[in-house]
Amino acid sequence: MERKCDPVFARVDRLISLLNRSKLLHIMMVLNNHAAPMRFTEIKKRVDSSSTTVNRRLIELEQNGLVIRNVVNDAPPMVQYTLTQDASSLAPTIQSMYDWIVEKDIHLQ
Amino acid sequence: MERKCDPVFARVDRLISLLNRSKLLHIMMVLNNHAAPMRFTEIKKRVDSSSTTVNRRLIELEQNGLVIRNVVNDAPPMVQYTLTQDASSLAPTIQSMYDWIVEKDIHLQ
């Protein structure tokens, strides 16, 4: 019934580890709540962070297939970011955390 | 419609941050898949970690109302740990991450 060590659990760990990076969840939510693709500076303003941090997160998201980076123009630079469908389909999971916290009135330290 | 900054999101962040602590999710799953309360050393063996790490996680879990610590005996020491109902009710959320990873065949770095 229960396996001694399910290899998928390691992947759940990596998912949580990724989500835990600073501003990453915030970036995903901003992109998710936005109909159109968003530009770098637009995202940066929304999450109120440094370009270093925003850049790091966007790279990680892209490398993991959760965000699509699209260079629209070179000079002046214009780059657009969109969530992939995989990333969007994670929204209900995030929502279930949200619901759990509200329903059980959880306040973590 | 959409609020500028939903305060519950900060709590979602803290949840993810907690889940991300090393071995924490593992400890929760071990406790969840175990009918009876578990002792410290039992948990330690199952997750294969140092007493320092296991201790840290159990303290955090207890402080956040996700685990109940019950001192059964003083000498010799015997302490039992159980998930709270709140913690157990988080299982479907973890499961939905699991399902997402499997269904979308996600392999994060």
Next chain:
DNA sequence: CCGAATCCTTTTTGATACTG
């Protein structure tokens, strides 16, 4: 058995300055 204390390493972060 169940931890606490110590100490050192690794990881992550974020500020600042700079570039095409």
Next chain:
DNA sequence: CAGTATCAAAAAGGATTCGG
């Protein structure tokens, strides 16, 4: 505008040792 480079500080981890 969209990043990169650098670097210092903070956070987290883990091994070891000790104690009631």
